[in-house]
Every structure is written in structure tokens, then in C-alpha cells.
Amino acid sequence: MQKEEILRSVNNIFIDTLDNEEIILTYDTTADDVEDWDSLNHIQLVVAVEKKFKIRFTSQEILGWNNVGEMIDCILKKDI
Numbered sequence: 001m002q003k004e005e006i007l008r009s010v011n012n013i014f015i016d017t018l019d020n021e022e023i024i025l026t027y028d029t030t031a032d033d034v035e036d037w038d039s040l041n042h043i044q045l046v047v048a049v050e051k052k053f054k055i056r057f058t059s060q061e062i063l064g065w066n067n068v069g070e071m072i073d074c075i076l077k078k079d080i
Contacts, residue, residue: 006053006072013048017041027069053078 011025018036031037037045049071050056055078065071 001076003072003076006075007068009052010049010068010072010075013052014045017044017048025068027067027072029068030066049075 007025007027011023014023014025014034014037015021018034018041020034020036023034025034031042046057046062053075055075057074061074065074
């Protein structure tokens with residue numbers, strides 16, 4: 001799976017989870033850039049991404065993300 005394809009899938013997860021059709025993620029998008037992306041929703045987003053890609057993240061990986069691009073890089077490292 002290519003990076004752009006993963007970004008599209010993650011974007012759709014954000015749209016569904018946060019119930020906001022206007023979300024357009026980039027690799028540089030952070031929680032500050034997306035309305036309703038708070039700590040509680042962050043957990044729901046992570047679980048939805050794990051389910052979609054059939055992977056598991058460690059707490060250390062999740063805490064290390066500074067933006068969507070780093071999340072996607074982490075997904076790619078899982079060799080999906």
C-alpha cells in the first residue's frame with residue numbers, strides 16, 4: 001500500500017469517527033488543525049486505524065506522533 005492510499009484511508013476514518021465531511025488531512029496535519037480531535041477522540045481514531053489496517057500500535061509509537069504523516073509512517077513500518 002502506498003503512502004497516498006494510506007492517507008486517503010486515514011482521512012476517511014477521521015471523517016467517519018469525527019462525523020465531519022469537511023476534514024482534509026495532509027501529512028503535516030496535527031490535532032490542533034482538526035476540530036473535535038481531542039484526547040478522547042484520539043483514542044477512537046487510533047482504534048479505528050488499527051482495525052482498518054489490522055495492526056496494533058504501542059503506546060510509545062502513539063505518543064511519538066507529532067502529525068498525521070508520522071502516524072502514516074508508523075503504519076507503513078507495520079508492513080501492511
